[in-house]
Structures are given as structure tokens and as C-alpha cells.
Amino acid sequence: MAIKIYNTYSRQKEEYTPLHPDVTGFYTCGPTVYDYFHIGNARAFIVFDMIRRYFIYRGYRVRYVMNLTDIDDKIIKRANEQGVDSAEIAEKYAAAFFEDIQKLGIRPADVYPRATDHIEEIQALIAKLIEKGVAYESGGDVFYDVAKFPAYASLSGKNLDQLQSGARIAVDERKHNPLDFVLWKAAKPGEPKWPSPWGEGRPGWHIECSAMSMRYLGETFDIHAGGQDLIFPHHENEIAQSSAATGKEFARYWLHNGFLDIRGEKMSKSLGNFITVRELTKQYSAAVVRLFFMQKHYRSPVDFTEEGLQAARASSRRLTEAWRKITAAAGDALPLASADEAGAAKAFVETVFRLQRDIQTAMDDDFNTPAAVGKLFDLVREANRFIDSGVSSEEERRAVATVLAHMEGYDSFLGVIDHSAGDVDSERVGKVLDTILHLRSQLRQEKNFALADRIRDELAASGVIIEDSPEGPKWRWKN
RNA sequence: GGCGGCGUAGCCAAGUGGCUAAGGCGGAGGUCUGCAAAACCUCUAUUCAUCGGUUCGAUUCCGAUCGCCGCCUCCA
Known part of the structure; x- marks a missing residue:
């Protein structure tokens, strides 16, 4: 075709x-x-x-x-x-x-x-x-x-x-x-x-x-x-x-x-x-802005509104969260080339491949991204359901890896998943740690040193070193 | 005046001559959960601007009407 x-x-x-x-x-x-x-x-x-x-x-x-x-x-x-x-x-x-x-x-x-x-x-x-x-x-x-x-x-x-x-x-x-x-x-x-x-x-x-x-x-x-x-x-x-x-x-x-x-x-x-x-990207990520546009056909007029952007942000979050969950569940398993190799996960993988055909059909028809994105959401729902029901066997992990490979393929032209959400080394980490340190300070004030020390130990195991200085708690990466 | 496009649920938005009119956001209820969030399940258009016509059958084809928009000047 x-x-x-x-x-x-x-x-x-x-x-x-x-x-x-x-x-x-x-x-x-x-x-x-x-x-x-x-x-x-x-x-x-x-x-x-x-x-x-x-x-x-x-x-x-x-x-x-x-x-x-x-x-x-x-x-x-x-x-x-x-x-x-x-x-x-x-x-x-x-x-x-x-x-x-x-x-x-x-x-x-x-x-x-x-x-x-x-x-x-x-x-x-x-x-x-x-x-x-x-x-x-x-x-x-x-x-x-x-x-x-x-x-x-x-x-x-x-x-x-x-x-x-x-x-x-x-x-x-x-x-x-x-x-x-x-x-x-x-x-x-x-x-x-x-x-x-x-x-x-x-x-x-x-x-x-x-x-x-x-x-x-x-x-x-x-x-x-x-x-x-x-x-x-x-x-x-x-x-x-x-x-x-x-x-x-x-x-x-x-x-x-x-x-x-x-x-x-x-x-x-x-x-x-x-x-x-310039102004827009201070508020919204590439994934959100792109999803906003991808949910409309490229030849149609678009009305640009704050509400529309908010909706795109919520939708984008759903895609990105699913992507992270799928990435974690797939581990290092390799994707399958067809549903025949999927064993017990065959029905699920068949759906995954059917959606792949649907997405290509939509895109081949004058780049119908709204229809393709609709199918992408179908894929996300199916994948969430599959993962929620428990992924333990190699076959199941390969089924999930197949979804991941397909999603990455779609995103190679849509660009609607926020891959940076998976980056460990970002300013988000700093904000998260600030919250933890703040709560830990409170525990120390309440003399709950056992729990406070445990937080310090467990963070250390994750590679984060906490130091209680006269200026307040500080953190740094190990090494 | 000429050319082109659009009118589908609260909002955004696909779609097809005839199976349940995708999907997202929002909303309601439920499962799970210490709580929350996420996820999942159910519900949220007897109807596709209006009126005619073609057809066994039209949201989908044709015509008219109403409404909206773009281009005809630099502009994505």
C-alpha cells in the first residue's frame, strides 16, 4: 500500500x-x-x-x-x-x-x-x-x-x-x-x-x-x-x-x-x-504541543486555546506514563516479529499488530494523525490492562517489549511522548529530593531518628548521599 | 464578486452508503489502595446544522437554506 x-x-x-x-x-x-x-x-x-x-x-x-x-x-x-x-x-x-x-x-x-x-x-x-x-x-x-x-x-x-x-x-x-x-x-x-x-x-x-x-x-x-x-x-x-x-x-x-x-x-x-x-515552550513541552496538533488533521483549521492545550497536556501525560510503565515491564526482553511466537500472550500480541496495521492505514491516508493517535490510545489501554494482569513469563515480557517497540516507532514521527520524563538526571530529581529532605528534617525534629536514618541509608543505596550541615541538609550524587 | 473549506456528544476530534458513529479531555459511578494518585471497568450522541432529493437503506452521494472560516495584499 x-x-x-x-x-x-x-x-x-x-x-x-x-x-x-x-x-x-x-x-x-x-x-x-x-x-x-x-x-x-x-x-x-x-x-x-x-x-x-x-x-x-x-x-x-x-x-x-x-x-x-x-x-x-x-x-x-x-x-x-x-x-x-x-x-x-x-x-x-x-x-x-x-x-x-x-x-x-x-x-x-x-x-x-x-x-x-x-x-x-x-x-x-x-x-x-x-x-x-x-x-x-x-x-x-x-x-x-x-x-x-x-x-x-x-x-x-x-x-x-x-x-x-x-x-x-x-x-x-x-x-x-x-x-x-x-x-x-x-x-x-x-x-x-x-x-x-x-x-x-x-x-x-x-x-x-x-x-x-x-x-x-x-x-x-x-x-x-x-x-x-x-x-x-x-x-x-x-x-x-x-x-x-x-x-x-x-x-x-x-x-x-x-x-x-x-x-x-x-x-x-x-x-x-x-x-x-518562545513563550509557549516555557509552559508546555514539545510532547504536549505536538500532541495538540497531532490530534487535528494537518489540513484542517485549528483553534488554539488554553483549554485545548490543557487537554493535550493531560493526554500527553497518559501516553508518557504508559510508556514508562511499558518500558519498566519490558525490561531487556526482545520484541516479537509476529503473534505466532507469543505463546500464551498471542491474543494480546495479535491486537498489538492489528493496531499497527490500523495506524499505518490511517497515516497512509494523507497523514491522518487524529485517527492514528486514537489507535495509539487503544494500544495504551490494551497494554495497561495486560501489564496490570501481571507480567512474569519471558513470553509476556516479550509481548510488552513488542508494544514498546511499536510505540517508539509511532513516536518517531508523532513525537508525543515525553522521553525526558524517564531521565534520572534532571532538575525534577532535585525537587523530589528537596521534598524528602524537608520531611526528614521534620522527623529529626520529632526525634524520630530511626526513620530519619533509614531514609538516609536507603537513599545512599540509591546513590544519593545526604549530609546534615549547619546550613541545613544537603545532598549529592555518590562519586 | 471569484476560488477553497467547515458545521459529529459539555469541549477537542476521526469516520463509513447498511454491523455497537473511533479516540482524547472533562464529568458520574465502581474496582484497587492506610489515604491519595495512576491503572482498569461501567456510564456520558436513538444521532451526525436545517430542509428536500437519489437509494431497499444516508451522518456519509446530490441540491437548496442557514451559520462559520480561509485565500484573492506581506503572512505558516
Whole structure:
């Protein structure tokens, strides 16, 4: 069974087949690094991270490319406000981006190309478009001539006449057509600039994605992803630029994630409901945030609420607790390859494998994570029940180990289990020990030295040394 | 105006032309427990916005109506 993907271009689900059998080329529009990114961006990054990782789970090799837009009007504006160089702004927020995606459990891309590192490729592409007669230069700017590309707007299903009649675009009389978009922008005084055949300037926004995706994935590649708002005009323009330049199909499958509202309202700075991932991850772990999104289909709109996050936190705790319990019960037993080897635990292991098929079926159907997560909860209930009824034989332990192996597999793309909850060496331990020491102090005040000493001895056996100092009790690890 | 999507229990959310309409959160009761927590069990939608149509049969297909949302401008 193949993975089926909803392709925005055809508006239907299609069976996925890679262009080259050995590798899937996957490009996602990344951030413009002018500010900390917000939870709307986070959804896109998380969802495409999941899709990429599901491909890997299913045995595909994936080359995953995400661009960083590090030169653009918003960056220049921010730099001017702060009186610093635009490169400094870009560098700062690029660093913040990497920190934040790490906190969301997002696996790094294979390549993070930046626009300013690819000026040469961008200029070569623009030159090619001029040469082919689909772009024109005017006063230091270069525009794409939309009328020269008959398939324009086929991704978004719009038609040119309607677009023009409804256009709210400020008229620039240098354009042949109001929909023409800029490929190269002449520098105004004080703006960052690069030399070019058309004068000093900088690339337009859309061209970088064409140039860099072709550079790292080839002229035609498999998957191109981004938010629904990018369908028009950004992806439309990418297609126009790339196909016109190469005469080939650009991306084969177009994936777009649904938008996110906050308490039923669009997120915006003026409404004061702008939530950055920086703030969010102070309160919620990657597992919680990811589970929140995984319980919704990636193409559906999502309403982001505190209550929803609380519910996700409770659900995540259930998964994580089960994972710990299963890990403990499995011990070092090896997972089973089929239910036939399960002996007395056969019925249980059959259920485990049935759920595995169910989860794969759900995921293969355009990444139906809500259905898959539902089955994961079924698995957890079955496993809890099995373990509660007593696990003693090797067969039983291997059955549990099978559940564990499956769960780890699902989590390799979902990322909804908090594995750090199993870490011994964390600040949680400190808090726990503080509580113990506090209670032990009370016992000592009550002259219950027998019990107090026993606590000290038993902790010592666990590798924790207690010392009663004049400043109060202290603890340290043995060695 | 054009294009696209949505309306399933208190909340979130899958789903299928016909077997009991997943799962999670929340809530109620129970088992276990010194207490608590966790876990497990039972219950929490005679019904899938409304009205028509197709069909032996529709929540699922078609049409209409109402309501909500996104894109058409930088935006994940």
C-alpha cells in the first residue's frame, strides 16, 4: 500500500511515488528571520516534520530542505528601527529559530539554504527568465511577465481576469500587468545590496525558493510544502518562475497545512493575541504541543486555546506514563516479529499488530494523525490492562517489549511522548529530593531518628548521599 | 464578486452508503489502595446544522437554506 497525499495542485488524494526511487526530495518554505516565530509557524514546521518523519518510518529516504529568508523588507524595516545591520537581525533570529524548533522536537533539515548565500543562483535564474522573454527589466527592477505564462494561477485555481478585476494591488505603472511580481529589486539608498547586471539591488521574495530548491533538489522534485496562505501568490509564482526557466514540471506534490486561529480570532499583533514559540515552550513541552496538533488533521483549521492545550497536556501525560510503565515491564526482553511466537500472550500480541496495521492505514491516508493517535490510545489501554494482569513469563515480557517497540516507532514521527520524563538526571530529581529532605528534617525534629536514618541509608543505596550541615541538609550524587 | 473549506456528544476530534458513529479531555459511578494518585471497568450522541432529493437503506452521494472560516495584499 502506498502513501496517499492530498495534492493541492490536483485537489485530490494521489498515491505517492517518488521521482527517483532512492530519495524523496522535500522542500518546505521556512521562516523569514525578522522576529521570533509564532505558533502558527510552529504548526507548519511540526506538521511537515511529522510528514517527513513518517516517510522515513515507511522506509523512504528523504532529502529535506528548508529555506531561511534572510533578506527582505521586513528584515530591513526591523534593522532600521533598531539602527543595526539587516544581517545582524537575520543572524539573531535565525539562531532563535534553531533554538525554538529544537524545543518543539523538530528534527533539523538536511539543508537550510539562505537567500543571501545564493545570490549567484538567483541572478542566473533571473537572467534565464529575461533571456526567455518572460521577465523584463525596468529602472533597475526586474519583473516577471505573468501574461507570458499561460498556466499562471493553476495551483490556486484562480483566473487572471478575475484576479485583475478584484485586484487591490497598488498600481505600479512600470509593470505590464498589475499581477507581475518583482524578481530583482533595485536598492534604495541605505538598503543592503548586491551588484547585478540590472544594477545594485536584492532578490525579490519568490525567486529564492525557486533558485534554492532547484539547486538542492533538482529542477523537478517530489514535495513542496507550506501554509495555505502561500498558495497564492508565493507558490504560484514559484511555479511560474521555475517552469518557465526549465520547461519542466517543478514540484510534483503540493502540500498545504491549515491555518490557526487563537480563540476563534486570527492571530495578529494588533489584537494582542500573538503567541511566540518562545513563550509557549516555557509552559508546555514539545510532547504536549505536538500532541495538540497531532490530534487535528494537518489540513484542517485549528483553534488554539488554553483549554485545548490543557487537554493535550493531560493526554500527553497518559501516553508518557504508559510508556514508562511499558518500558519498566519490558525490561531487556526482545520484541516479537509476529503473534505466532507469543505463546500464551498471542491474543494480546495479535491486537498489538492489528493496531499497527490500523495506524499505518490511517497515516497512509494523507497523514491522518487524529485517527492514528486514537489507535495509539487503544494500544495504551490494551497494554495497561495486560501489564496490570501481571507480567512474569519471558513470553509476556516479550509481548510488552513488542508494544514498546511499536510505540517508539509511532513516536518517531508523532513525537508525543515525553522521553525526558524517564531521565534520572534532571532538575525534577532535585525537587523530589528537596521534598524528602524537608520531611526528614521534620522527623529529626520529632526525634524520630530511626526513620530519619533509614531514609538516609536507603537513599545512599540509591546513590544519593545526604549530609546534615549547619546550613541545613544537603545532598549529592555518590562519586 | 471569484476560488477553497467547515458545521459529529459539555469541549477537542476521526469516520463509513447498511454491523455497537473511533479516540482524547472533562464529568458520574465502581474496582484497587492506610489515604491519595495512576491503572482498569461501567456510564456520558436513538444521532451526525436545517430542509428536500437519489437509494431497499444516508451522518456519509446530490441540491437548496442557514451559520462559520480561509485565500484573492506581506503572512505558516
